[in-house]
Amino acid sequence: GENVEQHPSTLSVQEGDSAVIKCTYSDSASNYFPWYKQELGKGPQLIIDIRSNVGEKKDQRIAVTLNKTAKHFSLHITETQPEDSAVYFCAASSTGRRALTFGSGTRLQVQP
């Protein structure tokens, strides 16, 4: 089955700096890679996703890149703000699978 590894487990940045979270996956059949943000006391919420036919996707201050050959994908947050502080999860899945396989999560803290 699929295995997703996520690094780092914690990340602290100064407000305005960039943050990068990296994930690797094992199943070459995976073709869907979402990122979820979990704020304190809430359920995870999708912030961006990318499919295997695309190498990069951006949405304002967040971007995701995918390298299918190396089987890794990354989340980039630019101009970080205190409200970006949360736990971020990467995940992977493929057509026909019933569920996502999640990474272990990254706790991002943005220092004002």
Add this chain to the structure above:
Amino acid sequence: EAQVTQNPRYLITVTGKKLTVTCSQNMNHEYMSWYRQDPGLGLRQIYYSMNVEVTDKGDVPEGYKVSRKEKRNFPLILESPSPNQTSLYFCASSLGGGVTEAFFGQGTRLTVV
């Protein structure tokens, strides 16, 4: 408002006392899942359902049961809870299984003593 609603939010129970965590979605989604979240392990799928009366095991199904008698509801049942089931539980729904956006409930923090 589109949402997934879980109840209760917090639950403390004793070993062996049967409990049910309810989950309801108002988006007419066919797929629903239960996950547990433990520190350092991310979210792991317990059970999922592709439609009414169709359920299957996820990665960590031992000690849990589910049912899907109506499209909107997907309760999680712990017939004889044990302390290793102390965890944060999330229900999720999606339109098309693993390759579409999953909408999560607010979570249920369960403690089994």
